[in-house]
Amino acid sequence: MDSALIPRGVKRCPTWQFALWIGAAGAVLLWGVFAMLLCWFKGLNQTNMNDSYGFALWIWADLAVIALGGGAFFTGFLRYIVGKDELKNIINYAVLIGFICYSSALLILAIDIGQPLRGWFIFWHANVHSMLTEVAFCLTCYFGVLTIEYVPLILENRQIDKVPFFHRLGHNMHEIMAVFAATGAFLSFFHQGSLGGVSGVLFGRPFGYREGIFIWPWTFFLFTWSAAACGPCFTILVTKITEKITGKKLVKQNVIELLAKISGWMIGTYIIAKIIDTWYWAKVTAPAAGLSLMDFYSNNPFYGIWILVLEIVICGIIPAIILISEKGRKNPAALMAAVVLAVIGPCVNRWVMVLQVMAVPVLTFESWAMYYPSWQEVATTILPVAYGVILISFSYRYLPVFPQEQELNPEV
Amino acid sequence: MFPICFEWMWDMSHIIFMGGLWYALTIIGLGMTFCIGKAFYDTFLDKGKVDHHH
Numbered sequence: 002m003d004s005a006l007i008p009r010g011v012k013r014c015p016t017w018q019f020a021l022w023i024g025a026a027g028a029v030l031l032w033g034v035f036a037m038l039l040c041w042f043k044g045l046n047q048t049n050m051n052d053s054y055g056f057a058l059w060i061w062a063d064l065a066v067i068a069l070g071g072g073a074f075f076t077g078f079l080r081y082i083v084g085k086d087e088l089k090n091i092i093n094y095a096v097l098i099g100f101i102c103y104s105s106a107l108l109i110l111a112i113d114i115g116q117p118l119r120g121w122f123i124f125w126h127a128n129v130h131s132m133l134t135e136v137a138f139c140l141t142c143y144f145g146v147l148t149i150e151y152v153p154l155i156l157e158n159r160q161i162d163k164v165p166f167f168h169r170l171g172h173n174m175h176e177i178m179a180v181f182a183a184t185g186a187f188l189s190f191f192h193q194g195s196l197g198g199v200s201g202v203l204f205g206r207p208f209g210y211r212e213g214i215f216i217w218p219w220t221f222f223l224f225t226w227s228a229a230a231c232g233p234c235f236t237i238l239v240t241k242i243t244e245k246i247t248g249k250k251l252v253k254q255n256v257i258e259l260l261a262k263i264s265g266w267m268i269g270t271y272i273i274a275k276i277i278d279t280w281y282w283a284k285v286t287a288p289a290a291g292l293s294l295m296d297f298y299s300n301n302p303f304y305g306i307w308i309l310v311l312e313i314v315i316c317g318i319i320p321a322i323i324l325i326s327e328k329g330r331k332n333p334a335a336l337m338a339a340v341v342l343a344v345i346g347p348c349v350n351r352w353v354m355v356l357q358v359m360a361v362p363v364l365t366f367e368s369w370a371m372y373y374p375s376w377q378e379v380a381t382t383i384l385p386v387a388y389g390v391i392l393i394s395f396s397y398r399y400l401p402v403f404p405q406e407q408e409l410n411p412e413v
Numbered sequence: 414m415f416p417i418c419f420e421w422m423w424d425m426s427h428i429i430f431m432g433g434l435w436y437a438l439t440i441i442g443l444g445m446t447f448c449i450g451k452a453f454y455d456t457f458l459d460k461g462k463v464d465h466h467h
Contacts, residue, residue: 125414129430142437149445170452177444184440191433 006160006399010407013398026390033384036377037112045115047377053370056355059113062382064196064351066102066109067140068224069344071232073099073147074182074189079263081182090256093402094243095236096150101392103144105385110140112381132195132202139192146185149174154400190225197224200354207290208297209358211282219278220354226274227347230267233260234320234343241337243397249410251403258330261340265324268343272317279313297361301369304357308349316346 002016013019040047050057076095080088111117123137156162156171174181194217200209201218211218237257244251283294298306323329323339330336360370374382396402414431421427 125418126420127414127430129426135430138434139437142434142441145441149441166452166456169455170448173448173451177448180440180444184437184444188437 003399006158008159008399008401011401011410019394019398023391023394026387026394029387030384030391033380033387036380037384039377040112040115040381041117047375049373049375049378051372054356054359054372056359057372058374058378058382059109061352061355062385063106063109063113064355065348066385067106067193067196068228068347068351069232069235070099070102070106071189071193071228072234072236073102073150073232074143074185075229075232075267076236076260077150077182078186081179082186085259085263087256087259090403090405091236091240091252091260093154093400093404094240094252095233096147096154097393097396097402098236098239098389100144100147100151101385101389103140103147105388106140107144108385108388109381132198135195136192136199139188139195143185143188143192146181146188149181150178150185153178154396154402157401158399189228193225193228194221197221197354200358203358206358206361206363207287207292208361209354210286210290211278212286223271223275223278226267226271227350230264230271231343231347233264234268234324234340237261237264238337238340238344239393241340243393247397249406251406251409253405253409256405257336261324261330261336264343265321265330265339268317268346269321269325272313272321275313275317279309297357301360301371303371304353304360304369308353308357312346312349312353316342316349320346 007013014022036047048057073095076088076092079085080092111120114120123134124141127134127138153171153174156167156174161167162171197220198218200206201211201213201220203209209220211220213219213221237260240252240257287294287297295306298304298309320339320343323335324343328335329339356372360372362368362370414434415421416423
């Protein structure tokens with residue numbers, strides 16, 4: 002029925018099967034939309050946020066998807082600025098994943114602010130001393146850049162490409178993509194960093210507070226670094242999941258291994274910096290506030306010292322070692338394990354830097370503040386996942402996302 | 414965002430912060446204007462041009 006829209010030389014599942022798949026993802030999407038409408042029409046009383054938790058599940062999800070979406074800017078930087086030509090075979094997918102991550106982040110923010118009709122205030126009446134204002138600026142601009150990077154792929158659809166104007170527009174956008182990629186890298190550096198800076202400047206919250214250079218706490222640089230390091234692993238993970246679902250090889254192994262190797266070195270250097278930062282914080286910064294390391298990890302049911310070990314050792318050192326070694330990259334099971342751990346790593350990091358910061362008591366009469374999200378918060382956090390599945394499905398079906406697909410699946 | 418907003422001040426914070434925003438927006442805007450303008454020119458005004466697609 003829709004064969005005229007499917008790229009030439011590739012095979013796609015029957016329309017009924019595709020419709021069934023989209024229907025299943027659409028049902029989850031509708032559940033999320035229902036919860037979103039509840040939050041908009043009834044207000045933020047639908048959530049379990051309270052005076053202790055002004056930031057909650059949504060902000061964690063926001064920071065996590067932004068970190069994982071970092072694969073788009075870093076892969077674009079490597080492809081267009083550094084000149085790693087092999088990455089042209091995965092850059093489309095990295096951009097698509099980045100587009101989904103950033104549009105999801107903006108959607109979550111639109112729910113989180115409670116009054117979306119006043120969302121434009123942050124631009125019009127900008128507080129130039131706020132890290133979050135910079136995040137809002139860079140996030141929105143970078144989403145624009147990602148849209149610009151995604152549009153040429155849409156214009157390559159078989160039917161759209163027949164229109165001369167669109168054909169030439171796509172060609173022109175490809176020609177100057179390096180300019181957009183450089184702008185994207187500039188914007189990403191600052192908004193990834195500023196998200197880290199938010200907890201780093203909280204001098205009243207010793208768990209998050211860090212020293213740094215000028216106005217930037219060390220968390221500013223660590224967040225950017227971790228996003229650039231782990232974002233490509235998320236791209237690899239989603240590519241592998243797509244290959245599993247479609248039953249096809251979509252990207253050559255040398256491309257995956259190159260991205261994995263770069264990611265491994267980035268994670269390795271990041272985790273060294275993170276260990277130094279944690280050690281300095283535990284030995285100097287926190288004691289200066291009258292606290293010791295174990296004050297942040299004891300006497301509570303959830304935030305034990307295990308979470309620090311999970312973040313740094315299991316989801317940091319281990320994937321770095323696997324991805325740096327050639328033997329590790331060439332072993333499919335080890336590669337997958339490393340990629341999954343590298344994706345969990347920044348998610349755990351963002352969790353502690355958003356939620357544990359607020360859980361730790363800061364006054365002598367306070368106790369640990371625990372928080373459990375409401376179903377509305379969970380549903381609206383799963384909403385972007387369903388949206389991502391749908392967008393990836395449509396893009397994969399109708400757009401030439403993987404340039405090597407035809408070559409790797411010659412039987413079609 | 415603009416000097417017309419009531420809270421605007423001509424200080425370094427506003428100049429650097431807003432300068433960065435407008436710098437990025439200018440590059441994005443000029444880049445897209447070039448792409449659309451050139452596509453329009455090539456399609457409707459310079460029809461004889463040979464098209465070399467990427």
